Amino acid sequence: MAAAEPAAPQPTPEEEAALARLYADFAAQNLTPLWTQLGDLMPAHPAPQARPHVWEWQTLYPLARRAGELVPVGRGGERRAIALANPGLGGRPYITPTLWAAIQYLGPRETAPEHRHSQNAFRFVVEGEGVWTVVDGDPVAMRRGDFLLTPGWHFHGHHNTTDAPMAWIDGLDIPFVHYTDTAFFEFGADEVSDRATPDLSRAERLWAHPGLRPLSRLERTAASPIAAYRWEHTDRALTQQLELEDEGHPATVEPGHAAVRYTNPTTGGDVMPTIRAEFHRLRAGSATATRREVGSAVYQVFDGTGTLVLDGAEHRVATGDLVVVPSWCACRIEAESGLDLFRFSDTPIFEGLHQYRAAVEEDPR
Amino acid sequence: MAAAEPAAPQPTPEEEAALARLYADFAAQNLTPLWTQLGDLMPAHPAPQARPHVWEWQTLYPLARRAGELVPVGRGGERRAIALANPGLGGRPYITPTLWAAIQYLGPRETAPEHRHSQNAFRFVVEGEGVWTVVDGDPVAMRRGDFLLTPGWHFHGHHNTTDAPMAWIDGLDIPFVHYTDTAFFEFGADEVSDRATPDLSRAERLWAHPGLRPLSRLERTAASPIAAYRWEHTDRALTQQLELEDEGHPATVEPGHAAVRYTNPTTGGDVMPTIRAEFHRLRAGSATATRREVGSAVYQVFDGTGTLVLDGAEHRVATGDLVVVPSWCACRIEAESGLDLFRFSDTPIFEGLHQYRAAVEEDPR
């Protein structure tokens, strides 16, 4: 919006004084005029305070390790998680206004005690293994490439069964839930409730079969019952999309760009009500179109090197790096090597509220 | 309903004559009184004309082979399919009022030409292999234990690539579509449009990954895009349910009874709008509860021996046998050996219309 003040003849000194008294009386009565701030409140298009930013894995991981040496994990602080704080959001531990992203670090043989909360959570593993997250009593192995769910109000704790530390990424809707005053939290057991270390969780044994659902579970659930989306399935799906493209069949999002969305098999929709998660694979040398969309997103490079062009600025990334893309920021991804990217966003919130918009821009080059 | 005539004093001869004239005048005007037939039209509970019945595979298969020797397959008749005609339905080729079930037979090197129709169809393979069904140009291998979809208005043809014949079961909603006057049909190519013989269809390569959907296909579709549900996945899902039961976790429908429903990954619902399909596995010696439900169902024994108790009558079955269970018929299944059963029904029609009911009966013994 252009002008923030109504066009009007120059006020007299008496008028100015009367206006000042009016504004003071407004303030005294907890009132604020719209006309002095319309442009900020209601911009022509989204004008986020959040900024595009990259956190490098080679910086993140050593800091997490130092935290592992200095800070115990346990009841009260609950998790050794270090949040990525968007530099535009005034120091709050939010990667976007709605999303939380953190690196979580668990030392050898450590346990993060059980609790549950209304916030939806997931983990994504870019390296390492040996931790089991126990979700409502079901032990779920965490391994490289796996995407793991802890939907709202499910008890969960983690324990490291090995002599090596492990770190991974947590994604949650903490900022959204905090802002909207919808948070509930409850402590659970100090230890994880089942210390078994199976390869597959019970949830996967019930649910991770393509197109098949157990007859004993026919309800639609708010979140996906598949506790773990394993790398082998994700990798195979992406490989087959690119092979289909090679054979001349429509399968990819755009040339050289394969992608899957993690979904809730009881609905076909997103894994959790507030969070969308996807995995993208770009062939070496390929690039996406430049896209804007309502809602904010975070990428983690799973493998390879490339460049994210965000509102025109180039950001080079390598394995493990995390990148935040604010709402309506123009985003283009260029793969140098083949590039594998995990992505999550808050889009389901806005699709459900009919606030979602997207635009594809002309290639600027 | 008890009485079909309203309770009334005995009519006089004059009244009887007047009534006869009235009924004749009704008939002349294409009118029919309700009061003479209420009980039949509106019974206290479903009173199907369709009857429980078993067709034995050892009878069916040789008849299909004789048809293979005597009747060519091709344009016009289109398919060498022999329908199971419920003995209660007056000779119409309907296994229930809504469902069609047939054995289809394709000789060595034969082709069934392409066509499409509004009727929804599937195939289930109880033995053999070597035929590819080509659905909208996508070749889909048919092998023992596979469940294969041809949803309404998809072109499809079949061809046998081997020197041996192959037979399988077709299930369709032909009677329902016929009765409701909603049928459309179109001829396609005389040959199948792609003679490739891949292990996996393109549909599976895009879609048969647990909880993952291609980002290039985000619409909800009326029918499942998974062309083939492979036996290895079905078998593994059932095995894991029984293992979970052994470990003390809830997973099965009832003790000793594992089951999966084939679903549409874009919705979590049934594979096609009019047809539900499931696979059931009973441990040796186990039995289901006695259940009634609105809507009709067909079972095919995939493996093993057992007994279906239908409205109290025992029907012994073995591999390949087909059994029809009419609406509201009390059904109990007893496994002698371990018993694997494919099942399909018209239930989605009635769930959507809020006409569905089910009841579990006390064990009669």
Add this chain to the structure above:
Amino acid sequence: MAAAEPAAPQPTPEEEAALARLYADFAAQNLTPLWTQLGDLMPAHPAPQARPHVWEWQTLYPLARRAGELVPVGRGGERRAIALANPGLGGRPYITPTLWAAIQYLGPRETAPEHRHSQNAFRFVVEGEGVWTVVDGDPVAMRRGDFLLTPGWHFHGHHNTTDAPMAWIDGLDIPFVHYTDTAFFEFGADEVSDRATPDLSRAERLWAHPGLRPLSRLERTAASPIAAYRWEHTDRALTQQLELEDEGHPATVEPGHAAVRYTNPTTGGDVMPTIRAEFHRLRAGSATATRREVGSAVYQVFDGTGTLVLDGAEHRVATGDLVVVPSWCACRIEAESGLDLFRFSDTPIFEGLHQYRAAVEEDPR
């Protein structure tokens, strides 16, 4: 479909004998070949047995009155309802394969006892008043132009509070429910459970306010909770559509053709799961396009005269006449005077099952 037999060389006498034996063996085993009847079973487009037909009110009403003199109403026969039997459906009391339409007649002071059934029912009143239908204990006045609901499994009875008879039209899904074996029925009280005669039912007082729903009733219900859609609202809505058209605003279906659909305020969808109901008003001299649609429909002329052109044949109609339009029958309506038409159909069944299709034809003149 063209040929119903596969093209093949002329069989030898031996082959013919073998084929005859095969067909006999099929019959003995309750089997029927597809190839001898494909064209009938799976036509190129719907080929209903039901035929377009008109029942004249001036014939119907006197027959109903004669029934009123000769046939008592009461427990057993339950209703003095005379069904319109489509001349193409072999004498069954079905106006289409899915729909029941009947004239119901209640003499002075008579009562039709309470019962409930899974079939969905409505009444539409083309003339008269003085009967209350009592639906789950709520007395609902019946007056000219009113559309009244008795959704499945609601107890209901009727009683005539006056010294004059009254007749109206019943519409139900009896044939569909009968064919699909989904019928349940239960007797209720011999008398109506509340003999009050209020102008408005309790259901209307709770629900018949535009865009407002009671906070004590927030569930979605399978059927509309508005027991009565009053003529004054229907008439006003149609009048305003035509006035908007006169003022140059889009409001009508096509020039001169106003129409409303009766809906369920808890969903915005059809009043009952299996039945759609609408009211149409054509200006004098106007006509609709020629339309075909999947599913069958019944019109009753509420007021005026005109012509229905059904598959090319002209049928002149006047107030009270009922007309059946089978599935996929081409239908054009021409108004002589202004023409008010009540219409009901089975379309919701087919929309939900993704079987619905419609086509608008070029004006043939």
Add this chain to the structure above:
Amino acid sequence: MAAAEPAAPQPTPEEEAALARLYADFAAQNLTPLWTQLGDLMPAHPAPQARPHVWEWQTLYPLARRAGELVPVGRGGERRAIALANPGLGGRPYITPTLWAAIQYLGPRETAPEHRHSQNAFRFVVEGEGVWTVVDGDPVAMRRGDFLLTPGWHFHGHHNTTDAPMAWIDGLDIPFVHYTDTAFFEFGADEVSDRATPDLSRAERLWAHPGLRPLSRLERTAASPIAAYRWEHTDRALTQQLELEDEGHPATVEPGHAAVRYTNPTTGGDVMPTIRAEFHRLRAGSATATRREVGSAVYQVFDGTGTLVLDGAEHRVATGDLVVVPSWCACRIEAESGLDLFRFSDTPIFEGLHQYRAAVEEDPR
């Protein structure tokens, strides 16, 4: 949550220094530890910064009138709207974190120019008349008791056709849209696009008929197409609920408490995706239960006097007063006279995201 720091032995000075270096390095890398702020971020139940508060109409209205004398309305500032700023929200013009409420004032013959925005808006009129709001070219009269919609992305302007000023309440989702970076805005005409002053908008003539929808408008729409919910309908619906209660029939929310929800007739759901609106009527001397619910709400007293007990504190209110109830605040309403209350809230956001909870408390007295 109890402790915000993990329980641990007292650190040594060296450890303290190392920790301080670690926290500094975190800050330098835009990182923030979870363990120092878990309790604030993830409380045991919602702990809003927003506070319960009352704005008195007798204070609000004179301030709006003074603004009318001093501040022109027109392009740029667009609206003479004075926002109610929750005293807990640091001076931002938000009545809750998600909702905007303002008094808007339009002097005699003034016009507020047309624009559109992605924010959803409504108006509610507690006194006065003579302004028409023109929504996508459709003039909508504003009168006492009316609830008027301007859903997102509809052009709208207002003009006062009289020689008297008029003030009303605006409700929008501005804070939510601002926080989530989903705002779009576009200027329209400087004048309203249709200066006609009809009693009923075209939207009402098409849509405001109970249970009837125009056949020319069959799509589900994100927001209600009923531009205006008139007082006469609201009042009648509430009156009839209380009469039904008097007659012994279930109709009210609780004894003496009638209420309606304004709904979208194309879905049966809320009028707009982010905003719920209701009208409540309490009999003199009655009271509601004490309720908490997730999400924030605003009440305006339409008529009468009473008390809102919010987290135990009593707030006396009279006609025109506005009261904000933050998320999870315990709320009980006591009517002195009969009490009519308009209410709006952000609940639909949370219901769709499965974050909604509510609780009814024991009467504390």
